[in-house]
Amino acid sequence: MSEAGTADPTRRNRIHEVWDRRILAERTLADDQVAALADLAGRVRALTDAVVHTRVPADEIAAVSAEVAALTDRLSAVRGEAPPIGSHDGTGRALASPVSGPLNPIAPPVDIEPLPGGGARAAFTLGGVYEGPPTFVHGGVSAMILDQLLGVAAAANGTPGMTATLDLRYRRPTPYGVRLTAEARVARVEGRKTWVDASIAAPDGRTTVEATAMFVMPAR
Numbered sequence: 001m002s003e004a005g006t007a008d009p010t011r012r013n014r015i016h017e018v019w020d021r022r023i024l025a026e027r028t029l030a031d032d033q034v035a036a037l038a039d040l041a042g043r044v045r046a047l048t049d050a051v052v053h054t055r056v057p058a059d060e061i062a063a064v065s066a067e068v069a070a071l072t073d074r075l076s077a078v079r080g081e082a083p084p085i086g087s088h089d090g091t092g093r094a095l096a097s098p099v100s101g102p103l104n105p106i107a108p109p110v111d112i113e114p115l116p117g118g119g120a121r122a123a124f125t126l127g128g129v130y131e132g133p134p135t136f137v138h139g140g141v142s143a144m145i146l147d148q149l150l151g152v153a154a155a156a157n158g159t160p161g162m163t164a165t166l167d168l169r170y171r172r173p174t175p176y177g178v179r180l181t182a183e184a185r186v187a188r189v190e191g192r193k194t195w196v197d198a199s200i201a202a203p204d205g206r207t208t209v210e211a212t213a214m215f216v217m218p219a220r
């Protein structure tokens with residue numbers, strides 16, 4: 001494509017529209033694929049949990065490992081260039097989000113509900129797969145969940161953006177294997193910047209982690 005060919009902004013916009021449609025088409029799955037992959041992702045989550053907790057002998061681990069390699073080959077027979085995109089159920093939950101994506105086996109997944117007027121809440125239970133200090137959730141996992149929750153709240157406020165800053169205050173260790181709750185609320189908006197506060201609470205209602213993030217809507 002020549003420089004002269006893209007100098008015309010109308011033509012450039014048309015080229016981008018064609019590319020956007022191609023990328024979207026390549027990353028969009030059929031409904032039956034989404035349902036089947038959600039089921040598969042759940043089973044892979046269970047497999048991951050079994051991997052970190054198993055105590056079977058080494059030869060049995062090796063046999064399972066060979067079977068998993070064969071399954072990976074079968075799935076890789078037809079590969080997309082990137083993960084699928086799109087909203088799963090209208091809640092802003094991206095299909096392959098590493099935090100809330102039902103199709104992503106590394107996502108817990110956390111079910112995040114956007115709240116009108118710039119908020120979001122979530123309830124979730126993390127397993128031993130997410131252990132950091134013994135019997136407690138890894139701090140980076142809490143940060144990841146809060147980043148997503150804060151981002152959904154900013155989007156629910158009509159002021160989405162990229163995370164520019166994320167401040168965390170770890171007040172108490174976060175337990176796993178129990179139901180945790182989290183909430184986020186937009187604190188203020190200035191131009192392209194949105195500040196959001198959030199926290200995670202243990203079942204006794206006590207806050208374990210607090211976070212504040214600033215989201216910036218990119219200039220471009």
Ligand SMILES: CCCCCCCCCC(=O)SCCNC(=O)CCNC(=O)[C@H](O)C(C)(C)COP(=O)(O)OP(=O)(O)OC[C@H]1O[C@@H](n2cnc3c(N)ncnc32)[C@H](O)[C@@H]1OP(=O)(O)O
Pocket residue numbers: 091092093147148149150151152155161162163164165192193216217218219220
């Ligand atoms: C429903 C969907 C929900 C989805 C939820 C998703 C949640 C997950 C979100 C993420 O994980 S995002 C990935 C992690 N973040 C990034 O990778 C961001 C990388 N940085 C950038 O892309 C850009 O630096 C950024 C968009 C943040 C800003 O670029 P711009 O070129 O638009 O900003 P610019 O430099 O014009 O600055 C605008 C203002 O913001 C300020 N600013 C920008 N970046 C900042 C920063 N990092 N810290 C503090 N201030 C910052 C900057 O000083 C300035 O302030 P003033 O207007 O007062 O002068």
